[in-house]
Amino acid sequence: GAVVSQHPSWVICKSGTSVKIECRSLDFQATTMFWYRQFPKQSLMLMATSNEGSKATYEQGVEKDKFLINHASLTLSTLTVTSAHPEDSSFYICSAFPLGPPSYEQYFGPGTRLTVT
Amino acid sequence: QKEVEQNSGPLSVPEGAIASLNCTYSDRGSQSFFWYRQYSGKSPELIMFIYSNGDKEDGRFTAQLNKASQYVSLLIRDSQPSDSATYLCAVNSGYALNFGKGTSLLVTP
Numbered sequence: 437g438a439v440v441s442q443h444p445s446w447v448i449c450k451s452g453t454s455v456k457i458e459c460r461s462l463d464f465q466a467t468t469m470f471w472y473r474q475f476p477k478q479s480l481m482l483m484a485t486s487n488e489g490s491k492a493t494y495e496q497g498v499e500k501d502k503f504l505i506n507h508a509s510l511t512l513s514t515l516t517v518t519s520a521h522p523e524d525s526s527f528y529i530c531s532a533f534p535l536g537p538p539s540y541e542q543y544f545g546p547g548t549r550l551t552v553t
Numbered sequence: 554q555k556e557v558e559q560n561s562g563p564l565s566v567p568e569g570a571i572a573s574l575n576c577t578y579s580d581r582g583s584q585s586f587f588w589y590r591q592y593s594g595k596s597p598e599l600i601m602f603i604y605s606n607g608d609k610e611d612g613r614f615t616a617q618l619n620k621a622s623q624y625v626s627l628l629i630r631d632s633q634p635s636d637s638a639t640y641l642c643a644v645n646s647g648y649a650l651n652f653g654k655g656t657s658l659l660v661t662p
Contacts, residue, residue, distance in 0.1 A: 470649050479654040529596050547596045
């Protein structure tokens with residue numbers, strides 16, 4: 437159980453275009469999902485917290501107008517990178533926090549590798 | 554600034570030896586501590602978590618937590634070549650996680 441999927445697993449896009457990444461919890465519901473970004477040889481950096489039915493909370497330095505997050509249901513959050521540039525090329529990973537009894541464990545998706553040319 | 558510090562390594566150990574990975578954190582309010590393993594190009598996978606001071610064992614892995622010293626460690630016994638990966642220490646920041654940069658572990662046959 438506790439499986440999180442991401443789609444696509446990798447994507448190549450041209451500079452200036454937009455890319456949407458989906459994060460789904462397959463066998464549980466999640467009111468909270470997180471989006472992380474990882475550059476080569478670096479650690480995961482939290483970009484934003486996505487809450488079902490409300491606006492996302494962005495970390496300092498992350499442009500909310502560039503990285504659009506929509507958490508439309510208890511099993512789906514999407515991250516749209518608008519007007520992508522080569523410096524946005526990175527590994528984007530989502531994680532989901534299950535509903536139910538208090539738990540500190542969150543489940544990670546397999547990641548999406550974005551390359552902007 | 555809440556920080557999680559790890560030695561980047563690489564840490565090289567022979568097969569069958571004990572690998573010791575260390576992590577310090579700055580936020581005294583942190584309550585939960587996690588160790589993840591990440592293979593190149595893959596998402597992190599949870600090895601174990603610890604909330605209370607002391608040791609927690611799970612198979613070949615033992616996590617140790619000392620909140621007074623703001624220190625958490627991971628011991629891997631009987632290290633295998635398949636354990637070669639980057640090990641990420643993570644500390645809760647609310648419900649999100651604050652990750653260290655990871656320690657690269659190489660287990661040599």
